[in-house]
Amino acid sequence: LELESALHKAIERDELVLHYQPKIDVRTARMVGAEALMRWRRGNTLVPPGEFIPLAEETGLIVPLSEWALREAARQAKVWQLNFGFSESIAVNLPNRLFERSDLVEHIHQFVSAWGVPHRAIQLEITETGLMKDLQSVIPALHRLNEVGVEISIDDFGTGYSSLAYLTTLPISEVKIDRSFVRDLGITPQSSAVVTAIIALARSLGLQVIAEGVETLRQMEVLRRLDCSLMQGFLFSKPLPPDELERWLAQTV
Ligand code: G
Ligand code: G
Ligand code: NA
Ligand code: MN
Numbered sequence: 001l002e003l004e005s006a007l008h009k010a011i012e013r014d015e016l017v018l019h020y021q022p023k024i025d026v027r028t029a030r031m032v033g034a035e036a037l038m039r040w041r042r043g044n045t046l047v048p049p050g051e052f053i054p055l056a057e058e059t060g061l062i063v064p065l066s067e068w069a070l071r072e073a074a075r076q077a078k079v080w081q082l083n084f085g086f087s088e089s090i091a092v093n094l095p096n097r098l099f100e101r102s103d104l105v106e107h108i109h110q111f112v113s114a115w116g117v118p119h120r121a122i123q124l125e126i127t128e129t130g131l132m133k134d135l136q137s138v139i140p141a142l143h144r145l146n147e148v149g150v151e152i153s154i155d156d157f158g159t160g161y162s163s164l165a166y167l168t169t170l171p172i173s174e175v176k177i178d179r180s181f182v183r184d185l186g187i188t189p190q191s192s193a194v195v196t197a198i199i200a201l202a203r204s205l206g207l208q209v210i211a212e213g214v215e216t217l218r219q220m221e222v223l224r225r226l227d228c229s230l231m232q233g234f235l236f237s238k239p240l241p242p243d244e245l246e247r248w249l250a251q252t253v
Contacts, residue, residue, distance in 0.1 A: 004059055006042070007052055011068050015041045018072050019239035020090070022248045023210060023232045026224060031248040033088040033123065035232065036073050037239045038065070062095050067107065069093075070122065074111045076242060077121040084249040089123040091153060096130040099137050105144045119149035125176065126152065128160030135166065146171035153210075158198055168205060175202050179213025182233070185222045192222060199228050 010016055020034040040047040056062040073090040080086035098104055112119050124145065131138055131154060142152055153174035154162075158181055177198050184191035195211070202209035211223050214233030223231060237248070 003052070003055060004061070007040070007056060007059075007061055007065075010040055010042075011064055016065070016068055016072075017041055017046075017241070018069060018076065019241055020076075020245045021232055021239040022237050022245065023091075023230060024236045025229055026220060026231055027229045030251050031088070032230065033091060034245065034248075035091040035093075035125065035239070036069060036076075037093075038069055057095060057097070060097070062097050063101070066092070066094060066098050070108060071111045071114075073122055074115040074117055077117045078115040080249055081117060081121075084246070086249055089121055089151065091123040091125050093155065094124045094126050096126070096134050096138065099134060099141050104141055105148065105150075108145070108150060109148060120151060123151045123153055123174075125155040127155045128157050128162055131170075132160050132162060132166075139170065142171050155212075158194055164201070167201075172207065174208040174210060176232075177209065177211045177228070179233075182211050182213045182219055182223070183215075186216075186218045192226070195223070195228070196226055199226055203227075 017039050018036040019039055020036055022031040023033040023035065024030065025032045038049050038053070040049075040052055053062070053065075056065050069092050073092050077086065077090050101107070108122065109119070112122060126138070145152060151173040152171065153176055154172055155176050156178045157175040159178045175198065177195055181191045181194050181198075185195060186192070199209050208230065209228055210230035210232060211219075211228055212232045214220055214223065214231045214235045216235060219233075220231065220235060223229075
């Protein structure tokens with residue numbers, strides 16, 4: 001309960017921060033976007049999301065937290081646009097709860113217009129499991145987001161149970177191969193079979209495909225051989241505070 005009220009105040013007290021993990025195109029070794037990951041600055045400690053996102057989900061605080069993340073990502077995109085000519089997108093993790101609000105799209109529109117960045121400056125990551133759980137409320141919102149130019153990426157892909165028939169009808173632009181498959185690449189034949197299938201599926205649907213959790217050169221090489229060149233993971237960079245992302249930002253222009 002103490003944690004809950006502290007988290008409640010975290011937003012107004014300006015205690016939340018976003019760190020950014022670059023998404024890399026290994027063909028050019030350049031950053032092609034970044035994923036925003038939340039941290040909570042409590043006194044001298046930086047609390048990782050694993051320690052407060054679950055509580056936020058239970059209590060509903062995830063809604064204001066996620067709205068803060070969307071606003072902050074839009075602000076950051078503007079700052080990087082001005083300082084580095086940044087024109088890629090920042091991906092924000094969006095839990096299902098957000099889709100319950102009928103004004104989600106208007107909200108996002110407000111955030112991006114307030115900062116004067118294009119809608120494609122924000123990409124939304126929704127998990128495959130979340131998507132399939134609430135298809136009826138999520139699908140109409142996805143269509144409206146797509147119409148205004150906000151791109152959707154399906155996170156943790158391969159771990160849920162997508163109806164492939166549905167997938168072909170959804171306005172999504174990217175699938176993100178779950179790190180559980182990436183971890184075993186080059187170790188178990190099953191993992192490369194799954195990854196091969198995901199890549200083939202994505203290609204046939206005209207979707208971009210990115211692998212998350214890439215930690216070793218071996219994994220990178222196997223992915224490249226399978227014709228997946230977009231990657232994210234500790235091999236390239238951990239999630240970084242905004243000022244430390246500048247090394248990558250300077251290369252994107
Ligand atoms: O950064 P880290 O590995 O600690 O993140 C742990 C988990 O918390 C991940 O599953 C990640 O998706 C989730 N997470 C991180 N930042 C956010 C956020 O801004 N919103 C939501 N909903 N989840 C987040
Ligand atoms: O997919 P999701 O949004 O849940 O994942 C984000 C989380 O993954 C973040 O907490 C981030 O720190 C973590 N992460 C990023 N790169 C790697 C990696 O290469 N290996 C592992 N194990 N975790 C990673
Ligand atoms: Na994510
Ligand atoms: Mn993921």
